[in-house]
Amino acid sequence: MVDMIVISIQTSYHYSVILPLLEYSKSNPNLKYLFLEWAMACNLDQAEQIYKAAANRGLQTIVSLQGRKSPYILRAKELISQGHIGEINSIELTGNGGWYGYDRPNKSPNYIYEMGNGNDLVTNTFGHTIDILQYMTGSYFSKISSMVFNNIPEQDIVDDHGQKTGQKVKKSVPDHLLFQGTLMRGNVPVSCSIKGGKPTKKFTKNLVIDIHGTKGDVKLEGDAGFAEISNLVLYYSGIRANDVPIANNGDKYNTQPKTDMNMYDAGKEIMEVYHLTNYNAVLGNIFRLYESIADFHYNTKKIPSLPSQFLLQGFEFEGFPTFMDALIVHRLVDSVYQSHLLGSTLDVTNISQLPNFTA
């Protein structure tokens, strides 16, 4: 009597495990939830097949793009969607972190340094981060352009104390990504630079997301370049309504009354710094993701219009990221590699459209 299956294995095994599992599980009428860790698969083709199989099976899918559940990301999304920074007009994102630097710990498994295993700077670091950015801003991209670097094709093996052993080993996954693009909503310029290797920046936090608007700014900072598992600090400066709650325009399940934006008093500039000193982001964001599944299952929040299935969380506050949300990120990751290989700016307007696999 299994209600939920959680897949927590190497990404490269997802494809070969999930397809038979979906077939076999048909004998279990109780099975309702399939939880899969990000990334879905090693490449877009496999991800699409997994998506299709799960969709045909009718399961409620969940993917651990858990940054969407970070309290900092949700607060930033709230500030943005309620108009507290006005219209977004530019975004800069820089990250530094991960296994892809000059040194490789001797206990580190080889597969994370080899292309094609679904563990690399673009799929993982960028994938999580850009999903968070899209979620916060409520927009997918229209155009993107990227450059992918493997400037450290050979790493030094280091021992448990971080000392070089003298051994060198090849690396085929990238160590840097330059990405720029325009958000569909507002044609907003987004600049992004993600660097592999252990966090080293001395005068800049190793994760910085700067979201600038016509009436204010939101800044997120973290010690390492992984927004989805880092404890962050959120800085906000902007305007506040006259103590009237503003309509939540990003969530159709929100029942608060809508408020006219003209009620803003532009003179009331405010600032907020949001930080939870003891928040364990590694566990906390995943915990909140499971909590949201429970909220859905038991309708804890007593939402009258709660759907029987979340096909796509999209940019809603309620729910959790599904295989469809993950597929959109996989398509973006694939487009990033394509843009680099082709040396072209790509139109990605259509990658957020739902496929009609089940027809």
Place this chain on the structure above:
Amino acid sequence: MVDMIVISIQTSYHYSVILPLLEYSKSNPNLKYLFLEWAMACNLDQAEQIYKAAANRGLQTIVSLQGRKSPYILRAKELISQGHIGEINSIELTGNGGWYGYDRPNKSPNYIYEMGNGNDLVTNTFGHTIDILQYMTGSYFSKISSMVFNNIPEQDIVDDHGQKTGQKVKKSVPDHLLFQGTLMRGNVPVSCSIKGGKPTKKFTKNLVIDIHGTKGDVKLEGDAGFAEISNLVLYYSGIRANDVPIANNGDKYNTQPKTDMNMYDAGKEIMEVYHLTNYNAVLGNIFRLYESIADFHYNTKKIPSLPSQFLLQGFEFEGFPTFMDALIVHRLVDSVYQSHLLGSTLDVTNISQLPNFTA
């Protein structure tokens, strides 16, 4: 008996003024120096013709890419060229400033908002800044990709007090540039986002240049996004040699003895904050540019191998930017617009090569 002519007029008049001037000035055997404000011309074709005419005339040319004379830029260049941050492995640059925002002062001349006059975000703001970046790092670009935005095609006229007059006016010059590329030297990823309009960023300085190396970082910050006329703050963290001056590998006129990089003591991590409280960068950098012309003319520094003419300053500490340095920037600016229009990453390896116009 004129020794030097200084052209300080609207960029759009450069071409029509300089060509006859160069012809007419042949009757003056004393004329040795031609000083031209950046930008050289409204477009690359005119800039090339101006370059060619001046080269044929044999004059010593100078261009006001005066950021090269900023004490902060020179100190950063020194730290980098002496190996104090190791090998550069990533660069991020963000700027915010200029006339290209939501408001337009009623006294502001129209020509700076119209494309084709040599005054725009890419030519001016980016041109100055990227010249400075190339100068500091000692490298031109190999590949570039860009996106140019005119998200504010209509501006609000504001009065002397910054109040909207209700009048609206069209703008055709860009208000945002996304630029990414790789430095020729070291294949370094460079990410760049330059935003028009008055400086507004609340949690980030309006100019930030982050240069990261294998052994340290250099950060430059300014209140407005114009590195060439802003008083900056330079932050440096890295390693220092054992109190031995390190060879200056970026300047062939430097006579200090070369020192082995192995003399570094990696344990000696140091930090430096460099700021001249009362430095007037608007006047100061231009003053230093003129000073460098005098240094050259009188050989103030008694450099034995000083050439009789600077065809190209390139990345040397001595001298001043010439028409050739400016032509390289014009070519880069032209490539930025081309990359945007074509939606392509461009190979710009050849744009720093000297043309053979005089043959």
